[in-house]
Amino acid sequence: MDIRVIAPVTSQECEARAFEQYSAGARRDTRISTVLLERGPASIESAYEEMLAAPGVLAQILEAEREGMDAVISNCMADPGVAAGREIASIPVIGPAEASMHLAAMLGERFSVVTVLERLIPALRRCAHASGLSQQLASVRAVNIPVLELTDRTRAATALVHEAIRAVQDDGAHVIVLGCTGMAGLAGAVQQGLAQAGINDVPVVDPAMAALKIAEALVDMGLSHSKPSWTDVGATGSGV
Amino acid sequence: MKIRVIIPAVAKHFEPVALDYYSRAARSDVEISVVSLAEGPSFVGSLYQAALAAPGTVSRIAEAEREGVDAVICDCMTDPGVEAAREVVSIPVLGPAETSFHIAAMLGHRFSVVTPIDSLVPVFHHHARRTGLQRQLASVRGVNIPSSELGNEERVLQSLIHQAATAIRDDGAHVIIFGSTGMARLTASVKQGIEREGLRGVPVIDPAILSLKIAEAFVDIGLSHSKRTYPTPPEKEIAGY
DSSP: OEEEEEEOSSOHHHHHHHHHHHHHHSOTTOEEEEEEOSSSOSSOOSHHHHHHHHHHHHHHHHHHHHTTOSEEEEOSTTOTTHHHHHHHOSSOEEOHHHHHHHHHHHHOSOEEEEESOGGGHHHHHHHHHHTTOGGGEEEEEEOOOOGGGTTOHHHHHHHHHHHHHHHHHHHOOSEEEESOGGGTTOHHHHHHHHHHTTOOSOOEEOHHHHHHHHHHHHHHHTOOOOTTTSOOOOOOSTTO | OEEEEEOOSSOGGGHHHHHHHHHHHSOTTOEEEEEOOSSSOSSOOSHHHHHHHHHHHHHHHHHHHHTTOSEEEEOSTTOTTHHHHHHHOSSOEEOHHHHHHHHHHHHOSOEEEEOSOGGGHHHHHHHHHHHTOGGGEEEEEOOOOOGGGTTOHHHHHHHHHHHHHHHHHHHOOSEEEEOOSTTGGGHHHHHHHHHHTTOOSOOEEOHHHHHHHHHHHHHHHTOOOOTTTSOOOOOOOOTTO
16 A cells, blocks of 8 residues: 655655654555655644644645545644645545544553643643543643754653653553654653663553554555545645 | 454354454454354343453453464454453453544544444443543444344344434434444445445444454554553452452
């Protein structure tokens, strides 16, 4: 199957990393392709930037369906353009935040999300509410490292482990969700860090892998999003 | 990878049927095995029967882990023994009801369960509360057919289509979950039936195959249930077990 990952930003490095990580996690029969935006923010750390990323994501969703892709992932925990994209596409449109929160809710009673910046905490809480998972959300914490600085993997992993331990010990988290797709690939390191702190009983969910596996599962089953929920509007309008 | 399907009932005759059904949908690198129970009810259509099926089911799940199986699916919409089993094993244990509720909530704003087994209707309301997804549950509908007449497949199918269409039109369902694993092979016919009634774009979820796909996903990414939610039980003597 063909899965298109949209890096909803203009950073080529983000796109290259997404290609590498999704390809590593994909099944042998899954082909990953990635695209990035021509116009939009370099990274998404606010509702404002998410809003500015969405039009480009929608154009890429249309393009992906035209090219015969089986599913598309908007690779950011803000799930930019995902709900709107379901109105114009019939293939599954997956948001890593929604996918990882539902998987986390299946894995344990309460989960915490550890994201990049404190300012994103309300948005992730709103995503849990929108997914119907408010009761399962133990907390959202931030490591206070901007997205584009996640390239320092050691610093990112150390900070994530620190906040994950607090989420488990202070907030009662039973599952940890990494709260930025820029953290993809760090789940193993966080799991190890937790184990070193004596916490061996808390799974760590990589949101990019959650999105990819849900996409593969839906395509396998021939399932896509409900049209009564996201009614076809017909993609018109200048620039689209 | 190896996935074991546990039929939580004394139903050896159903093993080859389930093996065929799951194997057809499994990826080429997935090996399916099926076991049923030596003791317990012959069919699970209530919480009472699920409670009687649970000890044998959990023991089958523990056995699966000992045999090196990567994930197990408890093949029944009551999810019997699923939570208890997660306390005694570390491999993923999939309950078809819980799994389909979460995926249905991703696929649309509100979902309904349509079940050929009328006695399961309250059980699905129970699952909605258990998973915390009661606001997303539009309705649960049965077929109003006595269990002794469930062999009349055409009648069951027509009723399922009628109930699914009513769930969409009257209850506001945007997604339909097929409310049985044993009769899940009718899922595609229900989907075709509602489409013939002009109801397009409503996903109809086969809970058995969905559980298989999510099991494959969990094993792929090396995830299993939180032991903090399902901690290993204390060691003590339990008479009779």
